[in-house]
Amino acid sequence: MIPKGVRINLYLKTEDSEMAEEKTNTESDKVKQNELEAAVKPEETEGPSQLLIKAGEAENYEDKLRLYDKALNLDPMYLDAWLQKGFVLDRIGRSEEALACYNKALEIDPDHLGIKCLKGFAYNNLKDFEKAIECYDEVLKVNSDDVFSWYQKGLVLENLERYGEAMEAYDRALEIDPTDVLIREKRMKLLGIIFKKETLTDSPDSSFN
Secondary structure, X not given: OOOHHHHHHHHHHHHHHHHXXXXXXXXXXXXXXXXXXXXXXXXXXXXXXXXXXXXXXXOOHHHHHHHHHHHHHHOOOOHHHHHXXXXXXXXXXXXXXXXXXXXXXXXXXXXXHHHHHHHHHHHHHOXXXXXXXXXXXXXHHHOOOOHHHHHHHHHHHHHOOOHHHHHXXXXXXXXXXXXXXXXXXXXXXXXXHHHHHOHHHHOOOHHHX
């Protein structure tokens, strides 16, 4: 028979063990909670620039757009977010929305020539060729050596079948960068079109050469 005092001690030891186990479980739960909060915390504290990096790594356009919007909610004046969102929208055929993004970007930086080039690209996709030319001419007034604008202007003029002016634009681009293979190939193709359609002698702007 176990003495009464021993029984009490055994009970106290058992109770202490249970309390210790409960304390351990509680502490373990707290550790898990802290780990969970630590895992969530980086996402909660992500800034606009981190969101743009994630958008660049995203594999589909909808995820990219979601991240751009998230960045813009944090910083509505974030120029790069407006630019990249516009570029993605233009690529997926939502060019009017892209123009709205570019216009917002121009409110932030009215002198940004790159935005005006992108606007020209969007207008071209919308087949609003005259407005596209206006955008490229705005850039060329400030920087007459902008190869991209000369090339894109040439493409738009070609779409309008203003072949002589298009050839002049390609030639100007090649004067600035004679090594650009893409522009040289485009010029050669245009020459083929001109001679095939006999536009060189028939068009009002045939005196370009």
